[in-house]
Amino acid sequence: MTETRLDPSELVACPNCDTLHHMQDVPEGARARCMRCNEILMAPKGGAMTRIVVLAVTALILMIAVVFFPFLDLSASGLEQHSSVLDAIMAFSDGMLLPLTFAVAAFVVVLPAVRLMAIIYAIGPLIFDRPARPHAARAFRLAQTLRPWSMAEIFIVGVAVALVKIAGMATVSLGPAFWALVALVLVTTIKDTFMCKLTIWKTLETQRRS
Amino acid sequence: MQVDDLENAGNPTPLLTARQAGLVACTGCGRVHEQGVERCERCGAHLSSRDTTSLQRVWAWWFAGLIIYFPANLYPMLITNTLGTEYKNTILGGVIELIDHHSYFVAGVVFFASIMIPVGKFIAIAYLAYSVRHRATMSDHGRQVLYEVVEFIGRWSMIDVFVVAILSSLVQFNFVASIHPGIAAISFALSVAFTMLSAQSFDPRMIWDAEEAATE
Numbered sequence: 001m002t003e004t005r006l007d008p009s010e011l012v013a014c015p016n017c018d019t020l021h022h023m024q025d026v027p028e029g030a031r032a033r034c035m036r037c038n039e040i041l042m043a044p045k046g047g048a049m050t051r052i053v054v055l056a057v058t059a060l061i062l063m064i065a066v067v068f069f070p071f072l073d074l075s076a077s078g079l080e081q082h083s084s085v086l087d088a089i090m091a092f093s094d095g096m097l098l099p100l101t102f103a104v105a106a107f108v109v110v111l112p113a114v115r116l117m118a119i120i121y122a123i124g125p126l127i128f129d130r131p132a133r134p135h136a137a138r139a140f141r142l143a144q145t146l147r148p149w150s151m152a153e154i155f156i157v158g159v160a161v162a163l164v165k166i167a168g169m170a171t172v173s174l175g176p177a178f179w180a181l182v183a184l185v186l187v188t189t190i191k192d193t194f195m196c197k198l199t200i201w202k203t204l205e206t207q208r209r210s
Numbered sequence: 211m212q213v214d215d216l217e218n219a220g221n222p223t224p225l226l227t228a229r230q231a232g233l234v235a236c237t238g239c240g241r242v243h244e245q246g247v248e249r250c251e252r253c254g255a256h257l258s259s260r261d262t263t264s265l266q267r268v269w270a271w272w273f274a275g276l277i278i279y280f281p282a283n284l285y286p287m288l289i290t291n292t293l294g295t296e297y298k299n300t301i302l303g304g305v306i307e308l309i310d311h312h313s314y315f316v317a318g319v320v321f322f323a324s325i326m327i328p329v330g331k332f333i334a335i336a337y338l339a340y341s342v343r344h345r346a347t348m349s350d351h352g353r354q355v356l357y358e359v360v361e362f363i364g365r366w367s368m369i370d371v372f373v374v375a376i377l378s379s380l381v382q383f384n385f386v387a388s389i390h391p392g393i394a395a396i397s398f399a400l401s402v403a404f405t406m407l408s409a410q411s412f413d414p415r416m417i418w419d420a421e422e423a424a425t426e
């Protein structure tokens with residue numbers, strides 16, 4: 001290699017293909033892509049940090065409604081059943097249902113809630129120009145890891161399919177918790193479009209030093 | 211929206227990778243370090259120039275997912291009791307039942323999520339893992355897109371697991387009507403989780419390394 005010595009702190013490597021790029025200021029609203037594999041490396045947006053935190057707090061409040069409000073009301077041949085997500089988790093009816101309800105609780109409630117809290121913990125202080133909290137990097141890394149395992153949007157499609165399946169058997173009406181979950185998915189999706197990983201990591205790094 | 215590229219560090223072409231420059235990059239946050247650094251200074255993730263155990267873990271999760279995928283399809287997913295009569299439905303049986311009820315769109319969604327995606331995912335991950343060690347017929351960009359599709363779409367197989375969980379916690383009218391999950395619900399959930407872990411274990415940098423080796 002004949003090139004002059006590279007300063008690692010001036011560089012950014014593409015996580016997909018390992019190609020090195022010089023760090024540059026990317027204007028807000030623009031996107032910087034990898035020259036080789038076209039992966040978006042940076043997509044900073046104006047006021048992103050504040051929006052992420054506000055949206056994450058909103059989503060977390062909606063999560064409380066999802067857990068405690070009635071989710072679905074079912075009536076069939078004179079019998080009626082109300083169920084909240086909490087009821088479903090607490091209904092330890094038979095052996096096979098138990099691991100399944102735990103999986104649902106984890107994918108739909110616990111992991112998304114932990115992810116939101118991790119994001120608020122890591123990014124919250126940054127919007128007030130405060131130094132990053134201890135373990136902020138670990139919290140944000142956790143949020144990244146949990147992303148594919150937060151499956152609230154998939155659960156909504158599951159609810160829709162389940163409603164079609166029992167349409168002939170019982171009458172089902174959607175409770176407020178269902179709509180809270182729909183709102184939560186929308187808010188989380190909007191929040192994730194503001195998340196520019198590289199910008200957040202760089203801010204966390206500088207705020208830790210100062 | 212304007213799209214502008216960051217300047218590559220190895221001007222002029224060919225593009226320089228961190229490994230070629232004798233550096234180690236963090237795949238979590240893009241930070242570049244001198245060789246020998248163990249943990250990323252920015253995000254604290256464990257650093258390795260190339261994840262040497264990646265392929266082993268990909269195949270281990272892949273086989274675990276495949277083995278448990280068979281009981282997931284052979285055993286009942288859903289057990290319905292109506293007035294003393296018991297019906298058992300496998301994954302495919304559930305799709306056929308939806309077709310019988312003329313819910314073609316929902317049948318299509320379930321068929322796609324529970325059968326097409328898992329089968330396609332097994333083939334795609336196997337192909338990606340195979341192609342980094344052998345000559346690939348698909349271009350680097352094609353395989354990168356394939357990898358991103360697998361990562362994005364794989365989780366959606368969970369739909370049927372959620373359907374079973376919702377139905378069995380909702381429909382509990384004792385002898386009139388009740389729905390219980392079958393053993394396949396657990397097997398299928400595990401199969402989806404294992405193949406997600408398999409895809410996550412894959413280091414996409416290996417796709418691009420092959421090209422490097424070829425041009426050198």
Ligand SMILES: [Zn+2]
Pocket residue numbers: 014015016017018019034035036037038039
């Ligand atoms: Zn790249």
Ligand SMILES: [Zn+2]
Pocket residue numbers: 236237238239240241250251252253254255
């Ligand atoms: Zn890092």
